[in-house]
Amino acid sequence: MKKSIILFVMAIMVLTVYAQSSDVEVTADEIQEAMLPKPSFGDYFEGYTKKITYDRMIPPYGLEVTFEKTVHIIFPSEISYVDLGSSNILARKATGSENVIRVKAAVRGFETETNMAVITCDGSFYTFNIKYVDEPQKLNVEMRDFMHDGEAVNRPNNALEIYLKELGNESPKLVNLINHSIYKNNKRHVKHIGSKRFGIQYLLKGVYTHNGLLYLHTQVKNDSNVPFDIDFIRMKIVDKKVAKRTAIQETVIYPIRAYNYLTMVRGNKTERSVFVIDKITIPDGKQMVIELFEKNGGRHQQFIVENSDLTRARVINELKVK
Structure with missing residues (x-):
């Protein structure tokens, strides 16, 4: 609130000086327009922050869901966290299993794309972009990285060293x-x-x-x-x-x-x-x-x-x- 008042006073002073030097009458509408926020061009805090580059981005998997069928996703480790982007989708662990999650549409034919994030107990992070289709092509998906041979030097794509509370300071x-x-x-x-x-x-x-x-x-x-x-x-x-x-x-x-x-x-x-x-x-x-x-x-x-x-x-x- 204090910052807004200061900006308002400064705008009036600048416009007043401009009007006196150019003999131009400044209206209240012009003052109000000067106070409006300027459009953002992607530089937060006027360029004082560092942009997130593409090499820092975690590429999401594309997932299709529907209302009449359930999509099952099999993870290589027990699921510890799930977050849904909107209420248009439903997701929960499959009964009797700790590493299988079932996903389906909660609303028939939703149009806006949403997302889902999953963390497993081995410290891996997975993210999905989800859209609605009448007939998903893939109803059962296995997230195991078959290119990963288990060696520490050959890390899977989802290995992000996420730390879990029960393990304290130790990496899963x-x-x-x-x-x-x-x-x-x-x-x-x-x-x-x-x-x-x-x-x-x-x-x-x-x-x-x-x-x-x-x-x-x-x-x-x-x-x-x-x-x-x-x-x-x-x-x-x-x-x-x-x-x-x-x-x-x-x-x-x-x-x-x-x-x-x-x-x-x-x-x-x-x-x-x-x-x-x-x-x-x-x-x-x-x-x-x-x-x-x-x-x-x-x-x-x-x-x-x-x-x-x-x-x-x-x-x-x-x-x-x-």
């Missing part, structure tokens, strides 16, 4: 590369933690740390002929001496990432997973228990992790991640 891309490296190298640095019952062996093969996160490399070996269907895996901090089990006496730890998460281990097979959790230390008198539960069965497994096992975690040098 780097977390995935570390998980892949641990899984691929398959080293057993921890040799004293595990359990074996009913022909099932459950091991902790290694504990690693990087940038405030812990990586737990586990293995399930099924020496029986009966498949082992995994119901769930639970991690918790409990008292070493528990007189009575109560909710107060245990703290559940929720992994923030799981690499090669298992649902079944077939007979006479071995499978491995890598779990990522926030960095923790275990207080005196407590211990960490990791439990593996069989679905509709009784071959449950569990092993105990001490604080000394976590403090001896191997530090990951990201320059050597493969």
